[in-house]
Amino acid sequence: MTIPPPPSEPPTADMPTPDSESVAEWWRKSGPVIPPPTQPPAPGQPDTTVHTPIPIAAAPATQAATMAAAAEAFWAPAGKLFAEQASTIAFQVGEQIGQLLTETEAQRTARQQVEYEEMLAGQRARMDAALGKVGETAQERSARHRVEDILTPDRPAQRDDLVGLVDLLADRLAETPEDRAARLETQRELAKQRARAEDDRARAAAGETPAQRDLRHRQQQLADRREAKLRTRRQHRQAARTKAGSSDRARRFRRWCVLTAISATCGYATGLVQLAAPGGPFVGLLLAGAGWALDLHLRDRGRLRVSEVRRPGPLLILIAARVPVASGLAVAAGLDPLFAALPLY
Template sequence: MTTIPQLSSEPSTIPPYPTEPPTAGHNSPSGSQWWRAGGIQDDVPPPPNQPPTAGMHGYIPSPFGAANPTDDASMQAAAAAFWAPLAAQFEQAADLMAHRMGEQIGQLGHQVHQLWTETEAQRSAREQVEYEDLIARQRTERDAAFAAAGETREQRTERHRIEQILDPGPIQRTDLIGVIDMLGARITETADERAARLEAEQELDKKRRRARQDAELAAAGETPEQRTKRHRQQQLADKREAAAKARRARRQAARVAGPSDRTRRFRRWCVLTAISATGGYLTGLIAFVSASGPLAGLVLAAVGLVLDLWLRDHGRLRVSEVARPWPITLLILARVPVASGLVVAAGLGPLFSGISLY
């Protein structure tokens, strides 16, 4: 069982309070007694190299190189020695910043003066020269890099051809002046000029896409024979597209006409539809569909209309615009279901029965 020690009730021995100051009879603090906060301790020598103290607050700070903490001259000299390298660096950086800022301000002033004084032709010529210099420098660097990689003369010629197609042309301004010039050009252009500009942009975009395709296929291992064959197919497709575009342009021009031309086209449509309906009656198609009612006539007319629109380039070619005997004959035969369905849906079947067509 653990025994708890009992504390002694007797008071501890406390040294008596001195009756005289501890320095009495001593000329120096190195005597056999040393004054501390807790009283007098006998035969305790003072600690060696004890720094000066101020009461209970420990060390008294003093600057480097100062013999006395209150020596202002020493403190200023130490501070000046400490900040001298940084002050030199700051001064050098400030001079460099001032020099660069002066150059930028001078360049900005020159540009502003140039923009205010030069004409439109001078500005375009200057920008074109700068653009051509930049392109020439970039091309020289590319040629040197590809030549170091082992590019042949034929490959360099093909690459130059593709780069020429992909060249965006004269440089265009992207600042406020360029935007104002573009808006002025767009506002003053006519409808024909706008159509020509859009067509040129589409053609240029197609050339650039094909040039990128040539570069990608050449990198994938396409042979010159394959590229020549593909280019021939593209040329044939371009010819067909140009022919279709010209045909649509002629149709669009023909549609811009007066009321008399519209009347003439409507009469021509009625005549051709009547001839097609007569063909449906002679073949017995009208009599066969009439037995099912008008709804069957509408279904037949819808099916025939789909075939008719497909043959007429999805409706881009009007019925009245078909010319020459053979295309007109094909048009009449293709429109027999449409005309027969319209006759049955309109209830005009008995009208053909009353007409002696045999």
Template sequence: MTTPPTPTGPTAPTVPPMPSAPPTIPPQTPPAPAIAGPVVDEWWRKTGPVVHTPVPLGGDQGLAEPSFEAAAQAFWAPFGQILTQQVPHIAEQVGQQVNLLLTETEAQRAAREQVRYEAVRDAQRAMRDTQLAAAGETAQQRAERHRIEDALDPGHRRDDLVGMVDLLAERIGETPEERAERRQAEHELDRQRARAREDAQRAAQGETPEQRTRRHHQQRLADQREARTRARRQRRRAARTAGPSERTRRFRRWCVLTAISATGGYATGLVSLITPGGPYVGLLVATFGWALDLQVRDRGRQRVSEVTGPWPLITLVALRIPVASGFTVALGLGPVLTALPLFN
């Protein structure tokens, strides 16, 4: 009888026998310091041969944790050093500024701020000069650029609350004459800045120095004519503020000149020419003549009584003949001129 073969397969792992004594820490050199309490916290784990053995992180050195106060002191030490060095300096600067603001006058403050502004402006200009000189700018181009920058420089003006209060006090306290002078100065400054911008644009477009000089000469002549016109208007405006006696004299002068113009119109036959048309034709002729008269007299800014000199008076009388003739026909004063002994 044959015996069946025994099946072969993987053998089960052998389980080590239970130790007779718990594991201990191997000997250390030098010996570790004595620790209060047992070395092993538990005798044996039922789930397996795992033993919890507390070992210090530093090897054979003891565990020493830093305190919270020491960590906070180490963290704030750099800040304290910086504050110790900077606080006295900041306090000194603030004290100097407060003392300066309390003791200096308005003129001293303006002069100090102007000096500071000019220093910053000069430093910026020097930096631009260095950069443009490295780029190939010539001395003539630099001088022209400095002239344009000076014309475009707005000047120093405070943009804080103090500057606004100063500007408001200046505007409230100025007289009409000062206001007129300020507006004139602002107008002149704006014109200079506009011409400086125009010079820069034309130079970029290829304008030569000779062309720029000729254009500046023409602008100077135009400025002189404008200044003469402005002065003449100012004199007329001042003359209009005269007393009643001056106004009476001007009215009499206007009547005399108008009568002379009407007489000239009757002598030239203009009154006889427009009389058949009636009053409406006379008003129409007077309107056209008055428009021409106003255009010649600087659009009415120069009064009839303000014209002086022989030739200006003759020109005025000749130009006012249509006006006077039209009024004569419209008012029916033709027979009065006929009755004058000059035409008998």
């Protein structure tokens, strides 16, 4: 469409003045008139045809049919996809509910183990193929498989679907304190093995030799045995404290008083009480605090109580280690003049 030429007169040429007649009367009589459609202009002539917009309601039937067909063609794939997804989700939920209601515990465990092993085998095959293309040797592949076996848990991971959620809730509700302690211990051991496998991988990449790795593993095994023995002793002590009654607590308190008095007497005999006495109770408390920190460190950070030491050798070590604590308590309580009446010399 060509642009019409500009008008020969300004738009306000025939507009009335405010004194002659009203604007509304002028608009009614001499307002703009839309001319009827004319024939197409001749070649070289400007197009002066005024195009009148057609309302949507008055659009031809063919145009409406075309729009409906376009909308249907646009939404057809989306509707098909939604229908497929809805049917797939409904089938999966129905299958899981059916498995939950019909399968026994042994059948579910066996099926999950098979699925888990198939998934691991597929992952390992893809990894072997990918690393084989870049030149991985058989020795490197066997070493990587050993590390992967350590890092990969022996049992299948917890499922993230409805069956896994129900199984997890059932296990937690029926779990006893002993089962929970065993589960937490297993998780700690698995985390330790994974951390050590990652350490082995990092050290091997840094150039650690097999002899050095074997020596480090031997040291770790010795440390693990010592830690296991220490944990066993702590559990026995905790079980004994749980079973103890009021009479046992009173007997332990008397034993603590006797051992503390012996340590304070040793402190007076060595002159530690006389040395701290001029400073007053404040110095006694400082001495007791410093000795208490050493005492807690020697008694497994306070897990081993004073009244739980039994054998002669550990008792002598305990009395000697608690001399600063007992001396500071004696000075803070003002009991240092009492030791002068004792026939210690």
